[in-house]
Amino acid sequence: MNVFIVGAGVSGLIAAFELERSGNTPIILEASDRVGGRIATDLHEGFLLDRGFQVLLTAYPEARRYLDYDALKLKYFSPGAKILNPGSSYTISDPMRNPSRLIGMILSKVGSLSDKLKIRKLNLELTKMSVDEIFDTPSTTTLSFLRNYGFSDKIINNFFKPFFSGIFLENELSTSSRMFKFVFKMFGEGHAAIPEGGMGEIANYLRNKLNHTEIRLNTPVASVEGPKITLQNGEVIDAEKVIVTCRPDLVIDQLKGQFSSNRSVYNVYFSLEKSFLIQPLIALVSDGKFLINNLVFMTDISKSYSTNGKALLSVSVTKPVANEDSLVDLIKIELEALSGINAEFFKHIKTYKIEDALPEVDDMKANLPFTNSKLNDHVFLAGDYMLNGSINAAMTSGRKAAEAVLLSTQNPL
Ligand SMILES: Cc1cc2nc3c(=O)[nH]c(=O)nc-3n(C[C@H](O)[C@H](O)[C@H](O)COP(=O)(O)OP(=O)(O)OC[C@H]3O[C@@H](n4cnc5c(N)ncnc54)[C@H](O)[C@@H]3O)c2cc1C
Incomplete structure (x- = not known):
């Protein structure tokens, strides 16, 4: 069967894996130059920078099905959280x-x-x-x-x-x-965890499980109409079945206007001589006047996030930012207030603004019937936006879309 998958995020990689398992040789068309979609880790100035702070929850049923936690060398957060406020910090253990x-x-x-x-x-x-x-x-x-x-x-x-x-x-x-x-x-x-070598290792692991899938990187799809895929370079591909894993309104005319804008976040990285948190914990800032929502010393969780011995600090800002140019300076001032360490010691490494980080889903679900994955005889849908914004949901949606494709070749749904 001639099956194309649009997008090499987690849902696309899982769909390919399931299709392979039933003897198919799918082709993935991916717009960017790498697999993993919203899961990515960059090597930058000797640090591993996840593009947006995120964690794998080891209890995710789908992650248990598809990932080998030993192979990923998971590193675990201590349960609980540190609550940071100027002059008062305390740890909530394991609530x-x-x-x-x-x-x-x-x-x-x-x-x-x-x-x-x-x-x-x-x-x-x-x-x-x-x-x-x-x-x-x-x-x-x-x-x-x-x-x-x-x-x-x-x-x-x-x-x-x-x-x-x-x-x-x-x-x-x-x-x-x-x-x-x-x-x-x-x-x-379960536990909150990250792979020793960064969240991007999850995508690499899933990619390495594929033996009979062709992945065409730098291949953005412009539109999908029934079995016809048009690439942005004008090339037209005739497919028997297509699984669309990116936001479908962007490539399927009939779905235009059906998806709203998604949630965004700023992820700002700093280095420091050493961590000011004692345990490998996520630290939360509950004072609403602060821009910082949470901060984590990634090197407290996995030493591999730094190759130069310095501590790597990830700061997440979920509030709207009026003036992006002053974001780093404002965060430094807040870090000084929270830690008592002079703002000058926090060296800015990189800022990521991640638009479309999580989908807005009105009717959140854990699962979906096969029929929901099927748009028509040729086009099937996957992606976290169908269920809820999580790695678990992306995996479920990819599996379900592959199953729907396979079922549709046996008896029409
Ligand atoms: C900052 C942030 C924090 C998060 N935190 C967590 C967390 O802690 N725990 C958790 O479980 N989940 C978290 N998530 C959510 C999780 O990362 C996603 O749910 C999951 O990665 C989505 O996978 P996907 O395959 O559905 O979509 P995507 O990863 O978005 O994959 C879609 C793919 O399609 C490609 N594409 C797009 N348009 C086209 C086109 N026209 N042609 C070809 N290819 C195209 C994209 O390049 C991409 O590779 C977080 C996400 C972000 C961004």
Whole structure:
């Protein structure tokens, strides 16, 4: 069967893998000069820079299916988070995995005893539910869910808001409560991790699993109309089946206007002589006046992120930035306020502005029937935007699209 896949992100690579497994030799058409899509790591001035801070949650069901964690040499974050504010920093250990540890001296700063009991209750409820069941629950905003569940404003503002803003890449916790519960469950049942050699290793690993797939890089597709693919260079390809894994409205006329703009984030890297966090933790800034949402010393998690012995600091900004030219200076001032280290010591390495980082998905799902992947007899859809913005969803969508293609050749859906 003559199958083309548009896009070599995670969903495209998984679709190719599944097609190969059933004896096909797919061809991937990728616009950029590399595989991995939104997962990428650059080697820059002796540092490994992930294009946007992101983590693999080891409990993701699809990641367990497709990735070999030993081969990726995963490095793990300590569970929990450090809450950083000028003059007051404290560590919340393990709230989503082991709420009993959310006690003692820090509890009064983060929330109340009632919050602790509610976290335990939520933890137990979500442990008993499957991922599919979670995505079948009614959807409200995460903020409404937390308030209705009875969490205090204190724990919402001190922990949930900064922690989940960094994951959802929005600051109001307006993301669906289904996604919140899914992520909470994943943190509770596994670890946040990065491959030793950067997140891009996930894409390299998936690419290396492909033995019979041709990948044409630097090959942007202009449009897909039924079995006809037109490349931006004007070449026309006749395909039997096409799986479109990039935003389909960009290449399929009939879907134009059906997808809204996506969430963006600034990821700003600095080097410093050494880390000012003691443990390999994500640090959150709960004070709403700060631009910084979270910061992580990548070298505390994986030493390989620096080849020169210096510490590599990743700072994420999810708020809108009025003046991009002053972003680095403003962050340096904030870093000084948070750490007590003179701003001059933070050496700026690189800034990434990542547009379209996560899709806006109204009806977030974990799974989809084969029929949803099929647009018509020739065109099939995959990509995280079909389910929810995560590596797990990208993998599910790629698998489902491949299965739909295979099924359509046996009996029309
Ligand atoms: C900053 C950031 C932080 C994130 N944090 C996390 C996290 O912590 N955990 C998590 O699970 N997920 C996270 N994600 C989400 C995760 O990275 C994505 O869900 C996943 O990588 C999406 O894969 P995809 O295959 O659906 O899409 P993409 O990776 O976008 O792949 C689409 C591919 O299509 C190509 N393409 C586009 N247009 C064309 C065209 N016209 N012709 C040919 N090719 C084309 C693109 O170049 C790209 O390679 C994050 C993403 C970002 C950006």
